[in-house]
Amino acid sequence: GAVVSQHPSWVICKSGTSVKIECRSLDFQATTMFWYRQFPKQSLMLMATSNEGSKATYEQGVEKDKFLINHASLTLSTLTVTSAHPEDSSFYICSGQSGRESDTQYFGPGTRLTVL
Amino acid sequence: GQNIDQPTEMTATEGAIVQINCTYQTSGFNGLFWYQQHAGEAPTFLSYNVLDGLEEKGRFSSFLSRSKGYSYLLLKELQMKDSASYLCAVSDSNYQLIWGAGTKLIIKP
Numbered sequence: 234g235a236v237v238s239q240h241p242s243w244v245i246c247k248s249g250t251s252v253k254i255e256c257r258s259l260d261f262q263a264t265t266m267f268w269y270r271q272f273p274k275q276s277l278m279l280m281a282t283s284n285e286g287s288k289a290t291y292e293q294g295v296e297k298d299k300f301l302i303n304h305a306s307l308t309l310s311t312l313t314v315t316s317a318h319p320e321d322s323s324f325y326i327c328s329g330q331s332g333r334e335s336d337t338q339y340f341g342p343g344t345r346l347t348v349l
Numbered sequence: 350g351q352n353i354d355q356p357t358e359m360t361a362t363e364g365a366i367v368q369i370n371c372t373y374q375t376s377g378f379n380g381l382f383w384y385q386q387h388a389g390e391a392p393t394f395l396s397y398n399v400l401d402g403l404e405e406k407g408r409f410s411s412f413l414s415r416s417k418g419y420s421y422l423l424l425k426e427l428q429m430k431d432s433a434s435y436l437c438a439v440s441d442s443n444y445q446l447i448w449g450a451g452t453k454l455i456i457k458p
Contacts, residue, residue, distance in 0.1 A: 235394075276450040277392070277436070326391045337382065338446065343391040 236260050237329045239341035246317055247349055253313045254344045256327030262307035263329030267338060268300075271324045283310055317348045351375045353449035355437050360455045361427055369422045369435050369452045377442020383411050383422045384436040386451065392436055395422070424454075432456045 236259040246252050256266060268280045268289075281297075283289035283304035291297045301313040310329075314321055324345050328338040352374045361367040373381070380399040384392035398404055398413035398420060410423040422435055437449040 277448050279446070279448075282445075324389075337394050337397055339394060340384075340391040345389075 235329075235337070235339040237263075237327065237339050237341040239327055239344050241344060242342060243345040243347075245347045245349065248318050249316055251313055251315045252317055252346060253311055254325055254327075254346075256310045256312070256329070256341050258308045258329040258339075261329070261331050261339075263310070264307065264332045265330045266304055266310040267328045267330070268302060268310075268312050269326045269328070271326060271343075277326070280312075314346065317346070319348045322346055322348045351439075351441060351447045353437055353439060353447055355435075355449045355452045357450070358453045358455065360457060361424075363427055363429060363456055363458050365427050366423065366425050367427060367454065369424070369437075369454065371420045371422070371437035371449055373418050373420070373437070373439045373447070373449075375439045375441045375447055378415060379440040379442070379444055381411075381413055381420050382438045382440070382446070383409075383420075384438065385433050386436055387433045395435075427456050429456050429458070 238257045240255045266283050269277045271277050279292050280295045281289045281291045281302050283302050285304050285307050289302035304310040324343050326343040328340045330336050330338050355371045382397050383395040385395050386392040396411040403412045408425045413420045434451040434453050436451045438446045
C-alpha cells in the first residue's frame with residue numbers, strides 16, 4: 234500500500250517553456266501533498282505544501298508564480314514550472330500524506346527536469 | 350533554530366552491521382522518520398519512532414531517545430544493495446518534517 238506515482242519520470246525542455254508534473258496517490262487519499270526539489274548530492278528541499286482544495290503554502294524563497302501547484306483532488310496534485318530556465322534543472326519529488334499530520338509521507342519516484 | 354545532524358558518509362563491509370546516528374534539536378517533536386534513498390531515486394520509508402526504544406523490522410532497526418534528542422538506524426547482515434543514502438527526518442511541533450542532509454553508506458565486498 235501507500236503508492237505514489239509521478240509523471241513524467243524525466244523531461245527535457247527548452248528555456249522559456251512550461252513543464253507540468255503530475256503526482257498521484259494510487260491506493261490512498263492524500264489530504265496533503267508535498268513538493269520537494271533535490272539538487273545533486275544535496276538534501277531534499279521542501280518547496281511547498283498543498284492541501285486538497287486549498288492554495289499551496291510555499292516555503293521561503295520559492296516563487297509561487299513560477300512554481301504553480303494545484304491539488305484539485307485527494308489523489309492528484311500538479312506542479313507546473315513556468316518559463317523554465319537552466320537553473321530550474323533538478324530532481325522534483327512529490328509525497329503524499331493521508332489525513333493525520335503524524336502520518337508517514339510516501340514519495341513518488343521523482344521527475345528529473347533538464348532545461349536546455 | 351532547528352537542526353538535524355548525521356554523518357556525511359560511512360563505509361561498511363558486506364555481511365557486517367552498521368549504525369547510523371542522528372541527533373536533533375527541533376521546536377517540538379512528533380516523531381522521527383528514517384528513509385532510504387538510492388542514487389537518482391526518491392526516498393523510501395524505512396521506519397517511524399515516536400516513543401523511546403527500539404523498533405525492529407527485519408534487518409533494519411531504529412532506536413529513539415527523546416530525552417537525548419538522539420536516534421540511530423541499525424542495519425544488520427549488510428548487502429551490497431544497502432548502499433544508499435539514509436535520511437533522518439523529524440516532525441516538529443507543526444508536524445513539518447525537518448530533514449537531515451543524509452548519510453551516504455558505502456558497502457564494500
